[in-house]
Amino acid sequence: MVQHVLAALVTLLAFAGCTPATYETNGAGPGQGSPVGGEREAGSLIFAANCQTCHGAAGIGGAVGPSLRGESQRMTYGGLVSWIEDPEPPMPVLYPKFLTESEVRDVAAYVGSL
Numbered sequence: 001m002v003q004h005v006l007a008a009l010v011t012l013l014a015f016a017g018c019t020p021a022t023y024e025t026n027g028a029g030p031g032q033g034s035p036v037g038g039e040r041e042a043g044s045l046i047f048a049a050n051c052q053t054c055h056g057a058a059g060i061g062g063a064v065g066p067s068l069r070g071e072s073q074r075m076t077y078g079g080l081v082s083w084i085e086d087p088e089p090p091m092p093v094l095y096p097k098f099l100t101e102s103e104v105r106d107v108a109a110y111v112g113s114l
Helices: 002-014 040-050 077-085 101-113
Strands: none
Touching: 040 101, 077 101
16 A cells, blocks of 8 residues: 555656646647747737737737736647647737748747746
């Protein structure tokens, strides 16, 4: 009995830092998207101009878009890039017509910091 409890504790401790990710329906997974990081500060300006109408100021959620707080707990940086590049409705497709690859990376860096 004690051995089973100890084995369970060791297993729990080994996975304590692991959080199961959910990537909704677009299939964005860990490590997908651009491996090159963006600039958070630049991303905040791009977010304000293109995203805050739906997701609210500082990504707290709006009438249409959900809160983006804590997205870095659900997706890797690459997953965020993938989601922005290939979103599911009702999120509009902004890349590549309205946002450049660099701007997408910047927005992903900003959203990941929320």
